Amino acid sequence: MSRPDVKGVDLDAESRCRHYRSPRDIVAIRMRCCGVHYACKDCHEALADHAIAVWPRSEWDQPAALCGVCGHEMSVQEYLGCAERCPACAAEFNPGCRHHHRFYFEM
Secondary structure, three states: OOOOOEEOOOOOOOOOOOOOOOOOOOEEEEOOOOOOEEOOHHHHHHHOOOOOOOEOHHHOOOEEEEEOOOOOEEEHHHHHOOOOEOOOOOOEOOHHHHHHHHHHEOO
């Protein structure tokens, strides 16, 4: 299975973008509105021609997060419950991302 493409501004190979570049900024979100993976909400706002739609709780079983290190896709539920580590490769995710969950997921 091929790794999904990720869109972003000044994107690197592990999905860091111009807006978030720390070693742990490696999660891309598959946007509910368009089904495209973006490095962050700011990249979506810069590159897409539509507003972000959040993932409703009723769809939290859908794949919506991608580890930029190994390409593992996680459901919303798996991502929110992963303790900021990829369940497949154990790469560490930025704990500060939880402050942005409301932009992507119904809270």
